[in-house]
Amino acid sequence: xxxxxxxxxxxxxxxxxPRALAPxxxxxxxxxxxxxxxAFLPVQGELELVAGPQGGWHVDVALRATGxxxxxxxxxxxxxxxxxxxRVTFVTTARLSGNSVLPTEEGWERVGDRLVFExxxxxxxxxxxxxxxxxxxxxxxxxxxxxxxxxVDLTP
Amino acid sequence: MRGRVVxxxxxxxxxxxxxxxxxxxxxxxxxxxxxxxxxxxxxxxVEELYYAGSPPMGGADHYFSxxxxxxxxxxxxxxxxxxxxxxxxxGLAGAINPGDEPDAHADDAERVYLQNVWQIPGAxxxxxxxxxxxxxxxxDGVNHSPSSVVDLSGADFEAFVAGSERDEDSPTVANLQExxxxxxxxxxMTVFGPSVVLLEPGTALEPFDEGWVELRTAPADxxxxxxxxxxxxxxxxxxxxxxxxxxxxxxxxGTYTGESVRRRKIGDQWQDTDDSGADFERLAVPEPSP
Numbered sequence: 001x002x003x004x005x006x007x008x009x010x011x012x013x014x015x016x017x018p019r020a021l022a023p024x025x026x027x028x029x030x031x032x033x034x035x036x037x038x039a040f041l042p043v044q045g046e047l048e049l050v051a052g053p054q055g056g057w058h059v060d061v062a063l064r065a066t067g068x069x070x071x072x073x074x075x076x077x078x079x080x081x082x083x084x085x086x087r088v089t090f091v092t093t094a095r096l097s098g099n100s101v102l103p104t105e106e107g108w109e110r111v112g113d114r115l116v117f118e119x120x121x122x123x124x125x126x127x128x129x130x131x132x133x134x135x136x137x138x139x140x141x142x143x144x145x146x147x148x149x150x151x152v153d154l155t156p
Numbered sequence: 157m158r159g160r161v162v163x164x165x166x167x168x169x170x171x172x173x174x175x176x177x178x179x180x181x182x183x184x185x186x187x188x189x190x191x192x193x194x195x196x197x198x199x200x201x202v203e204e205l206y207y208a209g210s211p212p213m214g215g216a217d218h219y220f221s222x223x224x225x226x227x228x229x230x231x232x233x234x235x236x237x238x239x240x241x242x243x244x245x246x247g248l249a250g251a252i253n254p255g256d257e258p259d260a261h262a263d264d265a266e267r268v269y270l271q272n273v274w275q276i277p278g279a280x281x282x283x284x285x286x287x288x289x290x291x292x293x294x295x296d297g298v299n300h301s302p303s304s305v306v307d308l309s310g311a312d313f314e315a316f317v318a319g320s321e322r323d324e325d326s327p328t329v330a331n332l333q334e335x336x337x338x339x340x341x342x343x344x345m346t347v348f349g350p351s352v353v354l355l356e357p358g359t360a361l362e363p364f365d366e367g368w369v370e371l372r373t374a375p376a377d378x379x380x381x382x383x384x385x386x387x388x389x390x391x392x393x394x395x396x397x398x399x400x401x402x403x404x405x406x407x408x409x410g411t412y413t414g415e416s417v418r419r420r421k422i423g424d425q426w427q428d429t430d431d432s433g434a435d436f437e438r439l440a441v442p443e444p445s446p
Binding site for chain 2: 037038039052053054055056090091092093094095097099100101102111112113114116117118
C-alpha cells in the first residue's frame with residue numbers, strides 16, 4: 001500500500017503491482033530487531049509487555065532491513081528465556097511482500113508483528129530477560145539476528 | 157497462487173489524466189492502447205469472505221480480527237473502484253439463541269438494509285483494479301499470526317475506527333472511509349455469518365430507524381454484487397437479502413473454524429448467478445491474496 005501511495009503521490013509511473021523493493025546493491029544485507037507498531041523503534045534494553053486486544057500478552061517486534069528484497073521472504077519470530085534457552089512464546093510467522101513493509105531510503109521496515117507469550121499471567125515474564133530471534137529467508141539469503149531485552153510493564 | 161493484488165492509485169495530474177504531448181498518442185505499428193478503465197458493474201465481484209474467526213491458536217480462543225473481504229475484477233479491462241461502498245446487511249444469521257426470530261427486511265425487494273457502510277476512498281479513477289486483479293479489505297490490516305494463519309499486513313484497505321481507543325491504525329494499509337458505523341471498537345461482521353453488499357459509488361443512502369439501531373438503506377438496484385452467509389443450512393428463514401439480489405445463502409461449519417467462503421471458478425470463469433448458495437463454496441483455510 002505504501003507502494004501505491006508513493007507512486008500516486010510522488011511519481012507518475014503507473015505501478016502494475018505491489019512495489020517490488022529491489023535490494024540496494026551498494027548495501028550489504030542487514031537485519032536489525034526493534035519494536036513498534038507504527039514505525040521501527042530501536043530497543044533500548046527493554047521490551048514493553050502489552051495486553052492483547054483479544055487476550056494474552058505480547059511484545060511488539062519490528063525489523064529494519066537493508067540490501068534484502070522482501071518479496072516472498074519468509075519471516076519467523078520466536079522468543080526464548082535468555083537464561084534457560086527455553087522457548088516462552090508462540091511462533092509468529094509471515095510471508096513478506098512489498099505491500100507489507102514500509103520502504104525506507106536504505107531498504108524497508110517491518111512493523112506490527114506480535115510475539116505472544118505462552119503464559120497464564122504477566123507476572124511470569126515481567127522482569128525476565130527475553131531473547132528475541134527473527135529468522136528471515138529471502139531466496140538464498142538467510143539471516144537470524146537475535147536481541148536480548150528485559151520484559152517490562154511501562155503502563156501503570 | 158491466485159491473482160495477486162495488483163492495483164494502483166492515480167494521483168491528480170498523473171498517468172492517464174495527464175494530457176499527452178502532441179503526437180504522444182500515435183502508436184507505433186503493432187502496439188495497441190492499454191484498455192481504458194471501465195465501471196465496476198458486472199466486473200467487480202466478491203471473491204472471498206472470511207468472517208468465522210480463527211480456531212484456537214497462539215493463545216487466543218476466539219480470535220476474529222482477521223476477518224476480510226476480497227474483491228476480484230473478473231473482466232479483461234481495468235475497473236474503477238474509488239468511491240465504492242461496502243456494507244453488511246442488518247439481521248440475525250440464524251437462531252443463535254433460543255427464541256430468536258428472523259428480523260431482517262428481505263421481504264423488501266426494493267431496498268437493502270445496512271448495519272454498517274464503508275467506502276473505498278477517492279474518486280473512481282483514483283483506485284483502479286487491473287484486469288484479473290483483486291482488492292483486499294481487512295478488518296485489521298496487520299499480521300494476525302500467531303492467533304491466526306491470516307496475514308493482512310499487505311491488504312489494500314482496512315476498516316479503522318478513528319474514534320475508538322482500541323482499534324489500531326496499520327501503517328502499511330490505507331483506511332476505508334467510515335460512512336455509517338453502528339458501534340463497537342471495530343467493524344466486526346457477525347462470526348455467525350454476515351451478508352455483504354458492494355454498492356455503486358454515489359449510491360444515495362437513506363436513514364432507517366430499526367428501533368434499537370439506526371440503519372441505512374440503499375436501492376436494491378445499486379447493489380453491484382452480494383454474498384449472503386447465514387449460520388447453518390437450516391437458517392434460510394433468516395435471509396437478509398431479497399431474492400432479486402441474492403437467491404440463496406452459504407454457510408461454514410461453525411464459528412471459529414477458520415473457514416471462509418469463496419466464489420466458485422469453473423475453468424477460467426467466475427460463477428455469478430446471484431445465488432450465494434450456488435456461487436460460493438467453503439474453504440478450510442482462508443486464502444487472501446498476499
